[in-house]
Amino acid sequence: MPPIKKGKKTTREPGRLSQLVRFLWGPGRPVLVVGAAIAALAVAWYAVWRRVGPGVLASESYRVTPEKVDMTPPPPWIRSDVRAEVFRSASFERSLRLTDDDLTERIAGAFALHAWVARVRRVEKRHPARIVVDLEYRRPVCMVEVLGELLPVDAEAVLLPKEDFSPVEAARYPRLVGVKTPPVGALGERWGDARVIGGAAIAEVLADVWEEMNLAVIVPSEPPIPGVAADLTFTLVSRLGTRIFWGRAPGRDGPGEIPAQDKLARLEDYFQRYGTLEGRGGPQELDIYQLRLGARPGRQAE
16 A cells, blocks of 8 residues: 655635734724724714705704793783793894704893893703793882873882783882882883882882772972982871871981881781771871880871
């Protein structure tokens, strides 16, 4: 038998697939692969977005209209459409988009300018298009009688829209008389007269007892020194004619001045004892500084 020849072992060259695997999974290669994949996806997404993006942003899900603004419900004394008036005065109309960088700032600024808005606490935007506006509203405390009109103001003497009040509704508020100057500013701005500033502050103190005590008007004095607000004093007058000397407005310190809440407590005590501010024979004069707990009626007005 002829001897068997042993042949040389041959080694097969690695296939292309094996070479690719070794290349991809070599040292540091996985990070490179992932980065390349992300870059490819980004390029593809950008190309797609350039074609469809404008249409998406123009859709209803991104357009902000008045109906898509949820604001704090206004209190019952506000009859006007605050939301519609804000959009109209700011000329927003169809120009607002959810993607606008300054959207919340623009909306907050527009609402802050409305006469009924005391403060914008928060503005949020949500998708699909929805804006949430948290507001603090102004509260009317009295009507200022000037130039034949009754103009509402809040406790800070800020002028409010008179159109929201019917004559019957306006009559329920304290009425400040003796004001000689019209408002110096527009709606939503402070009146600028010390009589109005002081009278409004007093009206706020008396808001909860005004109707019960049958009070009618607040009358400011003529200051001894023109233009010096600290010299102003105020008198309350009931519907039947009783006059109550109230003194200075809250926050106006002076010799022997009594805090506003102490004045209110004295007036409430008197009213609870007698059930009225009038005297036995009719209208009378009362001085809040002389009135003490359990005090008897003063002299009748002549």
